[in-house]
Amino acid sequence: SDMMPVEVEIEGETIEIPHFAPRALKNLLLVDEMESLSPILDMKVLDLAGEETPQIYALCGKGPRSTLRTLRHGLAVAE
Numbered sequence: 001s002d003m004m005p006v007e008v009e010i011e012g013e014t015i016e017i018p019h020f021a022p023r024a025l026k027n028l029l030l031v032d033e034m035e036s037l038s039p040i041l042d043m044k045v046l047d048l049a050g051e052e053t054p055q056i057y058a059l060c061g062k063g064p065r066s067t068l069r070t071l072r073h074g075l076a077v078a079e
Contacts, residue, residue: 038067 056071
């Protein structure tokens with residue numbers, strides 16, 4: 001990518017903000033594509049349980065198969 005600085009004036013002060021123009025991909029090729037059967041429609045990072053550790057809440061799927069998923073730090077994984 002090529003960097004082109006953009007000058008922006010904020011509160012009377014001119015600052016340079018880096019702006020990148022991405023190049024086309026050279027070493028990647030799309031082989032296959034599959035639609036998700038349970039896409040993430042919305043996601044929030046909140047501390048609703050009051051545990052001083054935020055959790056990730058995600059709304060997945062559509063209609064009667066939709067789910068609310070919670071990702072909490074430090075839980076054991078069981079199969």
